[in-house]
Amino acid sequence: MFNQFHSLLEIGTERSEWSISVRVQALWKSINRTTNEFRGYNMVLTDVQMNVTFFNLFGESFEKALKAMAEAEVVIVIACAKVNKYEGELYLTNYPATRFYLNPKHYSLIEFENSITRKKAEEQLLSKMFTIAEIKNLTDTHIQKDVRCSVKVKKVEEQYNWYENCCPGCGEEVNKVEGRFRCTTECKRNIPWPDKRFRLTTVCSDASGILAIIFPDDEIQRIIGKEVFDIENDESQVGADGSTFPPLLKQFEKRDYIVTITISALNINKTCKVYKAKKLDNPEENLGENEPAELKSAETVDHTMETVSETVAEPRTSSPPTEKSSNRPRGIKNKIPVKCGILAETPNTKMKKS
Numbered sequence: 341m342f343n344q345f346h347s348l349l350e351i352g353t354e355r356s357e358w359s360i361s362v363r364v365q366a367l368w369k370s371i372n373r374t375t376n377e378f379r380g381y382n383m384v385l386t387d388v389q390m391n392v393t394f395f396n397l398f399g400e401s402f403e404k405a406l407k408a409m410a411e412a413e414v415v416i417v418i419a420c421a422k423v424n425k426y427e428g429e430l431y432l433t434n435y436p437a438t439r440f441y442l443n444p445k446h447y448s449l450i451e452f453e454n455s456i457t458r459k460k461a462e463e464q465l466l467s468k469m470f471t472i473a474e475i476k477n478l479t480d481t482h483i484q485k486d487v488r489c490s491v492k493v494k495k496v497e498e499q500y501n502w503y504e505n506c507c508p509g510c511g512e513e514v515n516k517v518e519g520r521f522r523c524t525t526e527c528k529r530n531i532p533w534p535d536k537r538f539r540l541t542t543v544c545s546d547a548s549g550i551l552a553i554i555f556p557d558d559e560i561q562r563i564i565g566k567e568v569f570d571i572e573n574d575e576s577q578v579g580a581d582g583s584t585f586p587p588l589l590k591q592f593e594k595r596d597y598i599v600t601i602t603i604s605a606l607n608i609n610k611t612c613k614v615y616k617a618k619k620l621d622n623p624e625e626n627l628g629e630n631e632p633a634e635l636k637s638a639e640t641v642d643h644t645m646e647t648v649s650e651t652v653a654e655p656r657t658s659s660p661p662t663e664k665s666s667n668r669p670r671g672i673k674n675k676i677p678v679k680c681g682i683l684a685e686t687p688n689t690k691m692k693k694s
């Protein structure tokens with residue numbers, strides 16, 4: 341069950357069993373405005389973002405367990421939550437079968453934490469703007485890593501094909517073998533109708549030097565709003581005999597872009613001096629890209645932000661039972677309790693006295 345987690349974006353009300361792997365981005369108390377009564381704890385979880393409310397006793401026990409954690413970063417596994425929609429937004433809430441586990445020792449959690457570390461390293465690398473001179477001097481620790489640079493397109497090369505024929509199965513470039521297109525790399529079969537994809541070779545520059553960069557198909561399509569097929573069949577672009585280089589593709593010249601380049605092993609060992617771009621951004625558009633999205637309130641009552649204490653050092657804990665919860669479930673007779681593969685790793689399920 342825990343071999344693969346669902347993305348939070350996939351979660352819906354259509355089924356009752358989901359495996360998610362998330363971090364708590366924010367945690368706050370929900371207080372009734374008129375009675376001042378504590379209603380529960382709200383959480384915002386990320387892999388992207390998911391609202392979670394643990395009501396009443398379950399919320400209190402969750403707060404205690406979380407405060408007892410010594411680690412600065414706590415991974416929370418929620419086993420069996422109820423998926424609701426409130427004002428059009430998805431919410432996870434507790435119901436009597438719900439358990440939570442804080443930093444459980446489980447191989448899938450270790451992989452999850454490793455993926456966060458990898459993601460942080462990737463984000464850190466992308467936050468730096470490399471110069472062309474620096475890109476040419478990268479070492480093998482950068483193989484298959486993405487780096488960004490701010491460049492001006494000096495020239496779109498016209499002597500190379502502006503598109504390539506690709507195998508619809510594996511995406512590799514296909515060439516004619518005995519008069520027919522054939523995928524010789526992966527699929528080992530003839531391809532009657534290959535996909536045509538843009539492949540634009542450019543010469544780009546910054547103050548530190550010049551670099552040959554291939555612009556990718558999806559970004560060219562996005563920028564010019566056309567596919568290869570549209571241009572190939574447009575005489576105003578390719579001429580009556582189809583041999584003219586499309587003027588539409590020359591429009592990239594003299595433009596500034598922030599280019600995200602994926603560094604290949606061939607780039608590092610200097611076998612290939614042409615770099616492949618993955619993404620093209622306009623310098624102006626790029627400025628607002630990293631602005632955080634505003635958090636939305638979970639309920640229409642006052643929220644008191646709660647600072648989670650990390651000073652109490654206690655061993656890893658698991659969630660208390662919820663049988664005594666006063667949050668009575670409604671209409672859950674058709675719900676089947678979901679087996680949780682993590683139970684074997686977290687034997688302590690007793691309510692913690694405090």
Ligand SMILES: [Zn+2]
Pocket residue numbers: 507508509510511512523525526527528
């Ligand atoms: Zn193929």
